[in-house]
Amino acid sequence: MSDLTSAGSAVGGAPVGGDGPTTEPSAGGKERSTSLWADARRQLLRDPIFVIAFLYIVVVGSMAAFPKLWTSQDPRACSTDRSRVSPSWEHPFGTDILGCDYYSHAIYGARPSMVIAVMATSGIVIFGGLLGLLAGYYGGWVDTIISRLMDIVLSLPFLLGAIVFLTVIKRQNIWTIALVLFALAWPTIARIIRGSVISSKDLDYVHAAKAVGARNSRLMFRHILPNAIAPMLVYATIVLGAFVAAEATLTFLGVGLQAPAQSWGTMISVHQVYFLEDPWLLLFPCGLLVGTVLSFILMGDALRDALDPKFR
Amino acid sequence: MSDVVLETRDLVKHFPLTRGIVFKKQYGAVQAVDGVNLQLRRGETLGIVGESGCGKSTLARMLVGLETPTSGDLFVQGRNMSKVGAEERRRGRRNIQLVMQDPYTSLNPRMTVGDIIGEPFEVHPDVVPKGKRRAKVQELLDLVGLNPDHINRYPHQFSGGQRQRIGIARALALNPEIILCDEPVSALDVSIQAQVINLLEKLQAELGLSYIFIAHDLSVVRHIADRVAVMYLGKIIEIGTEDEIYDKPTHPYTQALLSAVPVPDPKLRGQRDQIVLTGDVPSPANPPSGCRFRTRCWKAQDICAEQEPLLVVRDKSDHPSACHFAEVRDVVHATE
Amino acid sequence: GGGGDDSNDSSGQSGGTLRVYNSEPAFLTPSGGDDEPSIYVLRQLYRGLVKYNAETSAVEMDLAESIESDDQKVWTIKLKSGYTFDNGEPVNADAFIRSWNFAAYAPNTQNNGYFMKRIAGIKDVSPEGEGAEPTAKELSGLKKVDDLTFTVELEAPFSGFPTTVGYVGFFPMAQACVDDIKACSEKPIGNGPYKMDGSWQHNVAINLVRSDTWKGEPGKPDRIEYKIFADVDAGYAAFQAGELDVMFTLPPARYKEAKATYGDRMYEQPGDSFTYVGMPLYQDDFKDKRIRQALSLSIDRQSIIDAVFDGRFTPATGFVAPTFEGAREGVCKYCTKDVEKAKQLLAEAGGWPAGKKLTLWANAGAGHDQWLQAVGDQIKEALGIDYELKVNLQFPEYLETADKKNFTGPYRLGWGPDYPFMETYLYPLYGTGAGSNNSGYTNEAFDNLLKEGDSADSIEAAIPSYQKAEDILGEDLPVIPMWFNKVGAVYSENVDQFVWNAVSDADYGATSLKQN
Amino acid sequence: MGRYVIRRLLQFIPTVLGTMFLLHYMTSLAIQFSGNPARALFGDRTPPPALLQAITERLGYDNPCLDQRGNPCFGLFLDRLQNIFLHFDFGVNLRQREVTELVADAIPFTLKLLVIAIVFEAVVGIAAGVLAGLRGGSFLDYTVKISTVFVISVPIFVLGLVVREFVGVKLGNVLRGQDWIPDLISVGVFTPGFKADYPFASLIIPGMVLGAVSLATTARLTRTSIMENIRADYVRTAKAKGLTNKRVIGVHTLRNSLIPVITFLGVDIGAAMGGAVVTETIFNVPGIGRLVTMSARTGESSVVIGVVTMLVLVVLIANLLVDLMYAVLDPRIRYE
Amino acid sequence: MSTDVNVKMDALAGVDPNALPLQVKNLHVEFRTRNGIAHAVNGVSFDLRAGETRAILGESGCGKSVTAQAIMGILDTPPGFITGGEILYRGVDLLKLPESERRKVRANRIAMIFQDALSALNPVFTVGFQLAELFRKHRGMSRKDAKARAIELLDLVKIPAASQRVNDYPHQFSGGMRQRVMIAMALALDPEVLIADEPTTALDVTVQAQIMALLAELQRERNMGLVLITHDMGVVADVADQISVMYAGRVIEEAGVNDIYASPAHPYTKGLLESIPRLDLKGHELSAIKGLPPMLTNIPPGCAFNPRCRYAQEVCRQDPAPPLYQVSPSRTAACHFWKEVKGDE
Ligand SMILES: Nc1ncnc2c1ncn2[C@@H]1O[C@H](COP(=O)(O)OP(=O)(O)OP(=O)(O)O)[C@@H](O)[C@H]1O
Ligand SMILES: Nc1ncnc2c1ncn2[C@@H]1O[C@H](COP(=O)(O)OP(=O)(O)OP(=O)(O)O)[C@@H](O)[C@H]1O
Numbered sequence A: 001m002s003d004l005t006s007a008g009s010a011v012g013g014a015p016v017g018g019d020g021p022t023t024e025p026s027a028g029g030k031e032r033s034t035s036l037w038a039d040a041r042r043q044l045l046r047d048p049i050f051v052i053a054f055l056y057i058v059v060v061g062s063m064a065a066f067p068k069l070w071t072s073q074d075p076r077a078c079s080t081d082r083s084r085v086s087p088s089w090e091h092p093f094g095t096d097i098l099g100c101d102y103y104s105h106a107i108y109g110a111r112p113s114m115v116i117a118v119m120a121t122s123g124i125v126i127f128g129g130l131l132g133l134l135a136g137y138y139g140g141w142v143d144t145i146i147s148r149l150m151d152i153v154l155s156l157p158f159l160l161g162a163i164v165f166l167t168v169i170k171r172q173n174i175w176t177i178a179l180v181l182f183a184l185a186w187p188t189i190a191r192i193i194r195g196s197v198i199s200s201k202d203l204d205y206v207h208a209a210k211a212v213g214a215r216n217s218r219l220m221f222r223h224i225l226p227n228a229i230a231p232m233l234v235y236a237t238i239v240l241g242a243f244v245a246a247e248a249t250l251t252f253l254g255v256g257l258q259a260p261a262q263s264w265g266t267m268i269s270v271h272q273v274y275f276l277e278d279p280w281l282l283l284f285p286c287g288l289l290v291g292t293v294l295s296f297i298l299m300g301d302a303l304r305d306a307l308d309p310k311f312r
Numbered sequence B: 001m002s003d004v005v006l007e008t009r010d011l012v013k014h015f016p017l018t019r020g021i022v023f024k025k026q027y028g029a030v031q032a033v034d035g036v037n038l039q040l041r042r043g044e045t046l047g048i049v050g051e052s053g054c055g056k057s058t059l060a061r062m063l064v065g066l067e068t069p070t071s072g073d074l075f076v077q078g079r080n081m082s083k084v085g086a087e088e089r090r091r092g093r094r095n096i097q098l099v100m101q102d103p104y105t106s107l108n109p110r111m112t113v114g115d116i117i118g119e120p121f122e123v124h125p126d127v128v129p130k131g132k133r134r135a136k137v138q139e140l141l142d143l144v145g146l147n148p149d150h151i152n153r154y155p156h157q158f159s160g161g162q163r164q165r166i167g168i169a170r171a172l173a174l175n176p177e178i179i180l181c182d183e184p185v186s187a188l189d190v191s192i193q194a195q196v197i198n199l200l201e202k203l204q205a206e207l208g209l210s211y212i213f214i215a216h217d218l219s220v221v222r223h224i225a226d227r228v229a230v231m232y233l234g235k236i237i238e239i240g241t242e243d244e245i246y247d248k249p250t251h252p253y254t255q256a257l258l259s260a261v262p263v264p265d266p267k268l269r270g271q272r273d274q275i276v277l278t279g280d281v282p283s284p285a286n287p288p289s290g291c292r293f294r295t296r297c298w299k300a301q302d303i304c305a306e307q308e309p310l311l312v313v314r315d316k317s318d319h320p321s322a323c324h325f326a327e328v329r330d331v332v333h334a335t336e
Numbered sequence C: 001g002g003g004g005d006d007s008n009d010s011s012g013q014s015g016g017t018l019r020v021y022n023s024e025p026a027f028l029t030p031s032g033g034d035d036e037p038s039i040y041v042l043r044q045l046y047r048g049l050v051k052y053n054a055e056t057s058a059v060e061m062d063l064a065e066s067i068e069s070d071d072q073k074v075w076t077i078k079l080k081s082g083y084t085f086d087n088g089e090p091v092n093a094d095a096f097i098r099s100w101n102f103a104a105y106a107p108n109t110q111n112n113g114y115f116m117k118r119i120a121g122i123k124d125v126s127p128e129g130e131g132a133e134p135t136a137k138e139l140s141g142l143k144k145v146d147d148l149t150f151t152v153e154l155e156a157p158f159s160g161f162p163t164t165v166g167y168v169g170f171f172p173m174a175q176a177c178v179d180d181i182k183a184c185s186e187k188p189i190g191n192g193p194y195k196m197d198g199s200w201q202h203n204v205a206i207n208l209v210r211s212d213t214w215k216g217e218p219g220k221p222d223r224i225e226y227k228i229f230a231d232v233d234a235g236y237a238a239f240q241a242g243e244l245d246v247m248f249t250l251p252p253a254r255y256k257e258a259k260a261t262y263g264d265r266m267y268e269q270p271g272d273s274f275t276y277v278g279m280p281l282y283q284d285d286f287k288d289k290r291i292r293q294a295l296s297l298s299i300d301r302q303s304i305i306d307a308v309f310d311g312r313f314t315p316a317t318g319f320v321a322p323t324f325e326g327a328r329e330g331v332c333k334y335c336t337k338d339v340e341k342a343k344q345l346l347a348e349a350g351g352w353p354a355g356k357k358l359t360l361w362a363n364a365g366a367g368h369d370q371w372l373q374a375v376g377d378q379i380k381e382a383l384g385i386d387y388e389l390k391v392n393l394q395f396p397e398y399l400e401t402a403d404k405k406n407f408t409g410p411y412r413l414g415w416g417p418d419y420p421f422m423e424t425y426l427y428p429l430y431g432t433g434a435g436s437n438n439s440g441y442t443n444e445a446f447d448n449l450l451k452e453g454d455s456a457d458s459i460e461a462a463i464p465s466y467q468k469a470e471d472i473l474g475e476d477l478p479v480i481p482m483w484f485n486k487v488g489a490v491y492s493e494n495v496d497q498f499v500w501n502a503v504s505d506a507d508y509g510a511t512s513l514k515q516n
Numbered sequence D: 001m002g003r004y005v006i007r008r009l010l011q012f013i014p015t016v017l018g019t020m021f022l023l024h025y026m027t028s029l030a031i032q033f034s035g036n037p038a039r040a041l042f043g044d045r046t047p048p049p050a051l052l053q054a055i056t057e058r059l060g061y062d063n064p065c066l067d068q069r070g071n072p073c074f075g076l077f078l079d080r081l082q083n084i085f086l087h088f089d090f091g092v093n094l095r096q097r098e099v100t101e102l103v104a105d106a107i108p109f110t111l112k113l114l115v116i117a118i119v120f121e122a123v124v125g126i127a128a129g130v131l132a133g134l135r136g137g138s139f140l141d142y143t144v145k146i147s148t149v150f151v152i153s154v155p156i157f158v159l160g161l162v163v164r165e166f167v168g169v170k171l172g173n174v175l176r177g178q179d180w181i182p183d184l185i186s187v188g189v190f191t192p193g194f195k196a197d198y199p200f201a202s203l204i205i206p207g208m209v210l211g212a213v214s215l216a217t218t219a220r221l222t223r224t225s226i227m228e229n230i231r232a233d234y235v236r237t238a239k240a241k242g243l244t245n246k247r248v249i250g251v252h253t254l255r256n257s258l259i260p261v262i263t264f265l266g267v268d269i270g271a272a273m274g275g276a277v278v279t280e281t282i283f284n285v286p287g288i289g290r291l292v293t294m295s296a297r298t299g300e301s302s303v304v305i306g307v308v309t310m311l312v313l314v315v316l317i318a319n320l321l322v323d324l325m326y327a328v329l330d331p332r333i334r335y336e
Numbered sequence E: 001m002s003t004d005v006n007v008k009m010d011a012l013a014g015v016d017p018n019a020l021p022l023q024v025k026n027l028h029v030e031f032r033t034r035n036g037i038a039h040a041v042n043g044v045s046f047d048l049r050a051g052e053t054r055a056i057l058g059e060s061g062c063g064k065s066v067t068a069q070a071i072m073g074i075l076d077t078p079p080g081f082i083t084g085g086e087i088l089y090r091g092v093d094l095l096k097l098p099e100s101e102r103r104k105v106r107a108n109r110i111a112m113i114f115q116d117a118l119s120a121l122n123p124v125f126t127v128g129f130q131l132a133e134l135f136r137k138h139r140g141m142s143r144k145d146a147k148a149r150a151i152e153l154l155d156l157v158k159i160p161a162a163s164q165r166v167n168d169y170p171h172q173f174s175g176g177m178r179q180r181v182m183i184a185m186a187l188a189l190d191p192e193v194l195i196a197d198e199p200t201t202a203l204d205v206t207v208q209a210q211i212m213a214l215l216a217e218l219q220r221e222r223n224m225g226l227v228l229i230t231h232d233m234g235v236v237a238d239v240a241d242q243i244s245v246m247y248a249g250r251v252i253e254e255a256g257v258n259d260i261y262a263s264p265a266h267p268y269t270k271g272l273l274e275s276i277p278r279l280d281l282k283g284h285e286l287s288a289i290k291g292l293p294p295m296l297t298n299i300p301p302g303c304a305f306n307p308r309c310r311y312a313q314e315v316c317r318q319d320p321a322p323p324l325y326q327v328s329p330s331r332t333a334a335c336h337f338w339k340e341v342k343g344d345e
């Protein structure tokens, strides 16, 4: 009867498990190496909301990176003689109170907003991620110290903390603002990572790797971190949006970027007082800002769905 | 005794229960494994059975070095692993590999099959030279009956049985002598389970492996094991050859366990001598005094509470059994 | 001051509750309150030796019978009798001497101690050296003659002295107030037409009611409620929602809209606060006056005012507010835009160092960067000098930078008069070694003209000297005058007659409500 | 439970001290680098040195360490701690008012605002989340998702300004024109800012604006949580028990789903306090947020330290309460 | 005993007391998912007599639980949809009843036990609350009476110190006790049919023996029909009267318990029996069924088992799938070659 159960495997005895239930149609020939990420990518590209949000971010990103691509006007060529002129063909967004072209302002204003958000976010991802990883992986006193540190920072309400720090630092440029956002926000990511590291460090495959003799660094970076990274990525996307908005809010509170630096935040906070008279002065930068924040959040959402094994 | 490849002496694992923040105070311990003596001979399969929570996995984890014993010694090929340096321990660990219970969680979902099986080579670079690793991985895949072309696939593209084969291939990568299987088939369907069991047996025959095979399915253990140890609350309460345990069980717990296994034969219905135990397994944090089984035992007497029965051969049995009143009773073929 | 009889015949003029905008005051004591919100309240709670005429700014005796001097150095002050504090203490010579001494004595940490700086003996109660301890508790220059008479000796002659004592810092204080200054600030013991109803609800409201101990001309409303706002925009929103009767100021950006909406209930008048761009004369680049003139000539003040401030300011062509006696137009000949002349002057001065950026300074968070940027843009356009802004210093640090003379380029600052006498715009800002002379300007001729004015026989006689001094400034331009503010107040339909005092601003006690 | 509370309270100590030191150091640095905040009291006028010095002393900025850049001023910190913990003396602000008094004045407003915000956020957020969660993927779900996300992506100050202008002033003026609407509504609720005459009603709109920020998160959290729980086995059991749909959702799903939401709401109190900075400024609420913003700008370190320390305590205690609530809601969490 | 409270309060229109307690006819269920339509149940039929135990046997994913959920009416819709068939309770087609009527059947007449008792009990309510709820909502009892009944029930399922344990939460019970609580809950309203979906899979053998003994006892007492879903051939041999073997959403063999074990008529059943290691039969190599069960989104044409079948011929690979052949008066098998399979031993 054994001839019946063995399905012609080279070794004999053990049957080859044929094409499993989850294999793609046998296209023959080449193996496509699909991973969770590849799957997620495919699903994301099919999601119209994600695609629109992504395109929007690409547009904003290119404004930040290559403003010249979008406008040939010099945003600093101003004249108080044409203060607050309504949108026209020549000035599609009109002019601001100093008579500068508002459209080119908006284009050039993308950079500080995006740079701050991107720098602060990469900071918290790297630093927060690392501390979270260490705390979660080693536990014990390492965890105690890092956790207390996180408690201290987290117990400071975010905006209050930012105000205190920025008034103290005083040099309010994109670096310091990014630094403060980073300094106040890293614990959240650290906490997320710590949580997912703690829950994944006892997973069977980590033990399996340990059992073949893998060292701590290998366990951490090869096995634990890649699996903890999905929630972090989702959070990071949302945080990017939050930081874009935070920059504007700090500027409104008078501790954000200062003239002559131009960001959407400064545009909004300078012109918010005119929103009854000349609403477009508020609407254009606000629209860009809200669009960016919205796009980041929606991208984060879509990413979460795509990476969530429950949905596959 | 040169053919003993693995031996434990009084192996103990207690998980402390603590309270306090700065000054941790221990107020008790989960006695997960409490003084286990085992020997594993070359080429043999030692089955370990017992109810959930009795310490089987903890024992296994100590054997492969995932858990440090609280006390006791572990000898691998005569070397006391608790006395050697860290590096040697790491090398010694190569000799014992682990196959885990759940094929769905024991493989890293973000690594390809090739990476998973090849990982041991990266950890121990001296085993296979760099250039030959891929070929070796494919060889292993072939050995466990998977298509070597699937080396770049991810675990989720395989079924449970196939995943378990990947786990076995990973365990085989470092050419170990001992493979520890912690419930390797519990998560699989019967039809698939048989495939894996057959594979394990085939590999043992071909490669001369020694197995420690943990399961709570007594039929599977009987099928594969040469000798069987029965655990209860962190202790081995009976140990012997497969025939001795199944045909001539002497410990009341073993007897109850065996009698509770349903036999897939309706003709035997109502004819078997079923012993239905009452009550639950006591907490390992607070085990009963004396004999740990006495709270559920129908034979229990005063002595059982006072004196812990040793795992020795007694008058009415031919193999070691930790019961003061060890006595053979045929439960499987009871009334045939 | 007249008696208390006139309000009775003009019925419908007196009574009602006036709700006004205010910010949180710092201290409600004459010795401590030096900020606008405090002063607005204090002026209704307290009264001093003199008051200012609402239209002409002229000094009129209030509690004083007379203030006289022969040498402009020793002044004799005679008080009217019969006035008391709310707690019954008499308002006599002691009340004034006590108050001024209390303010001057440094360890009492009273902000208005600053204003006692002209009185003889100030160095002993508030020494200047680093870490020096006061050697006296009382000003040697204050001498009581009898209950209603005392003399004040100044360090140096000052003809404008009578104009200064109408400032709240010179108001009297009761003994009980000095004994517990903290309590006195929470629940003031005033001597004026109103007293506090309840106590100070911090950050929320201050309510005043008519005081029955006041013997002078009574206030019009029965009650004045100061609603406290942290933010002028929030205050304006409340006004729009009908929650305020008077808003003495407007959010800059709302001016146009307010004018359109409340045109007939808007009060506008030239103000006296002076905004300028200071020149760091201690920097080599600014030593040549032609450079300063060129910079000033490049600026179109009106255009900036129109763009950034909705035309709310008056371009400055002099250094003294136009409302002041002795002020003239066109003192500064370089204060209207003339690009050709600017270029020419710059060229004559040897041009601006190539590639060097002009650094424009302002303190952070007060919205100055906007107009400063416009100034920079205009200079850049006219003279081709590129600029950068340095606008990130908080006020304390900014002021310290000014004190230490560390500015590297033109800096914005402002000045408000301490008393209605044109000297207040001159000596403190440009006198050699004067406290607020941040540009480091020194000119002997200027100093001498001021001295001449200070010791003139009367206020009127002093003016010509001061005007000559101002002319020197117009040529030297130690600071570039930008503009004087324009008062823009709005009031609600409940208000019958709104009264603005050119010196002491909105006068709530004199503002009457419609009766219905 | 009591033991747990004590343990948690002890855990606060390092956190509170750490936060206080952080603030102390930041504010000391501020003085070291940018000079004496008392100087700003005099503005353009240069104060007599003795007066400035006396005021500096009175405010406690005379410690010589404040002249050395980078000096952490441990001595000053210890003095402050002593004053705070032994005498409950947090120092004075630039206007020489006791910080404790300032806080006592301001905190009732902030607390009221927070309560309104949290209640609004909880009621509306949870309701929206439940509706969306029950009909995952429907139009309603979509609407809730988009509208809540939209609300978070608008910076709170823009939202606040727009609401103040359009709801408080414009709509309010229309309502105030109608005689039949009671004053409490037209004057009290629809107001552009806080009003002492309507201490509660006039905080409703500011509270809602404050709550709107986290509304989206609450709604989304509830939605996910509901969607997870609605598929849970015990919900299936509840259905199998023949319970009405209302009871299945209202009793068996909601309570479980609310556990993470309540945790979030607790943690959000901290964030809401931060948001109060903006809301209080826009709506002229004389609360803590406005106080601390002003103090930070004028460099009044004692106020900043005092106020933020108290806020941190509030946040920590809120977290503790949430934990306790968690234990009440979820019996699985047991504390020794 | 308090039988009075067990009187069904809500009468169900059209009930024929003489009809079978449960009949499933040609049930079809599909799941509409992102990855296509999964045909989880493709024409399941079986009858259940009072007092009888019918085992539904099959591998993981073959549709056993979905069938049970469809009978209870607790399928997640969407994605699950019943696309055909009838479910008759004493002659009444439950699928045609409005939801409010249907609700009265649940727990009252047909009750269910789930596999994982820990997750099937609500973690945030006491066991007593969850038991008493049934009496309060279906019988309108007061809290106090309901509680008393809950204690009685816990006693009935042999939970020691029931009157104290009634206030405990599920996590405070051991696995076996939780499953007993589930049983108590299912039996509370004295149903005529009990569906037990793998009631002992998560339990140790010794506990499994306790639970199965308890179930058998209660079933006998109440003359209740029991649908036992399991994949444990041993348990089935011990307790079942009738067996339906499922494969890929279809019943492929149906017979009395002795017949199946003695001579399986479907190659799948046969393979299943051969692949279990048996305590009493040691030694010979296990004969495994090669290959894997099909994906339900992509069931092969013809007999779903054909790719794994050693008897398969061309006819098996072609639609339609083999019908249920009448093997003997009381048994059927869906294999074209049932005769060969049955005879081949
Ligand atoms: N890290 C740990 N900390 C504390 N207690 C533990 C830990 N690991 C295991 N235990 C306890 O030790 C006992 C034995 O656990 P173990 O996992 O070895 O049981 P097992 O026999 O493998 O059970 P199963 O059959 O369910 O796998 C259990 O009571 C368990 O709760
Ligand atoms: N909610 C669902 N959404 C999509 N597919 C489902 C859902 N529930 C079940 N299925 C699918 O229906 C098929 C049958 O599932 P079912 O739970 O009935 O299997 P089972 O026979 O009970 O298996 P097990 O022995 O593992 O419990 C499976 O392939 C499963 O993937």
Ligand SMILES: [Mg+2]
Pocket: B056, B057, B058, B182
């Ligand atoms: Mg285990």
Ligand SMILES: [Mg+2]
Pocket: E064, E065, E066, E197
């Ligand atoms: Mg199932």
